[in-house]
Amino acid sequence: MIGSFLNVIIHRLPQISDIQYRLICAEYIENFFRFKKIKGSFNQKRKFQKIKTHFGVHHNDDAYSLSTPRSHCPNCLRTLSWTENIPIISFLILKGHCKTCKTPIGKTYPLVEFISAAGALYISTRLYVPVTENLDIHLLMKTAAFCIFFWICIALLIIDIRTQTLPDLLTLSLMWLGIVLSLTSTTGLALESAVLGAIFGYSSLWLIYKTYKFFTNKEGMGYGDFKLTAAICTWIGVESLAILLLIASLTGAFFGGALLITGKLKRDEAMPFGPFLILSGFILIHTNLSI
Ligand SMILES: [Zn+2]
Structure with a gap:
């Protein structure tokens, strides 16, 4: 849901x-x-x-x-009944087509629903289940927090791939949530580390952006990327900022190179950076949680 x-x-x-x-x-x-x-x-x-x-x-x-x-078919604009709105199941029953106009339903819909569920299941089996059989409020909060982090990141990832924007509503919510949760020691991160993460996460990318623009007169990134880095750093801490950027730029360069060679991306075409920041954030949070 x-x-x-x-x-x-x-x-x-x-x-x-x-x-x-x-x-x-x-x-x-x-x-x-x-x-x-x-x-x-x-x-x-x-x-x-x-x-x-x-x-x-x-x-x-x-x-x-x-x-x-209310939810409607983007093609024929008919409002969907509740039976057409059941996650994953409706897609399978309708065989991926609108009931009236037969337009194919985007595969991202069931995919996002599946990934959201699978991610939450993975996080809870990793964090909550192995530690306790009784109700542990603190662990429950921590599990819920990381699920929310995962969910918001999935939305940001797809929006950035599609529109090359990162909505403030999501990036800034993620940042404030990270700071508040470190204050209540839910994420296990010191408040100082989260706040410094936001400050240096934003300013480091801003500095790279300005330097790059000064020398090449081109825009390599957008302000959404700065806010996203600040947001992720309130969850992984300022200590992990350098490695976050390293993994993100390496995977970005590798993936971009592969797209250039296969001709899927033209030389002067822009590629969103947000997905790589998010993937890098996932890797770092995963290693932090494993320790
Ligand atoms: Zn339709």
């Missing part, structure tokens, strides 16, 4: 940001024309009122959120 909710986040969050961005631009343009006192005022909002995106929402749909409208 959490995987199902992650699917909603993965699908809607980038669109919500896009709509909000358009609305801000529209307001800016309208104010500009009003300021210039141009008659027959130019209403950008009204202009794209009629245009529907292929997700079935208007470009100025302020009401579009994580909860509204």
Whole structure:
């Protein structure tokens, strides 16, 4: 069920940001024309009122959120019944197609649902089950915390691959959660290490970005990557920052090289860095938990 909710986040969050961005631009343009006192005022909002995106929402749909409208087929826009909304099972019953318009349902939906469940199962068998048979609140909290970390990271990973953005809502939530959980000693990390992790995680990448831009006049990363590094470091500690960046850049370079050779990526095309930071974070958390 959490995987199902992650699917909603993965699908809607980038669109919500896009709509909000358009609305801000529209307001800016309208104010500009009003300021210039141009008659027959130019209403950008009204202009794209009629245009529907292929997700079935208007470009100025302020009401579009994580909860509204209800889950629907992105092609024929029919609202799904509860039987079509059961994680994994519905996908299998429907044989991967919409009941009415027969459009294939994206394979990411069941995949995210499966990975969310499998990850949570793995974390709890690793952390909770081998240690105690009785209810241990502290261990339970720790297990739940790392599950939440995993789930948010999965959503970020897919959003970054698809849209090359890392929504603030997810990166910043992950960062504050890491700091608060170190304060309550849930993650087993000292508060100092988490806070310094956030500070140095952000600033180190910012420094690399500025240096790279100064010499090449190109943008190698985005601000989302800085926030994501800060967020991951509140979970692994400032001590692991260097190794986090090392693993992420090595795997990134290796994977990017492989894509270049096979021709799947062009030389001047950008590749998201977030997935490598996340994978590197997973590896480090896994080794920390094993000790
Ligand atoms: Zn349909």
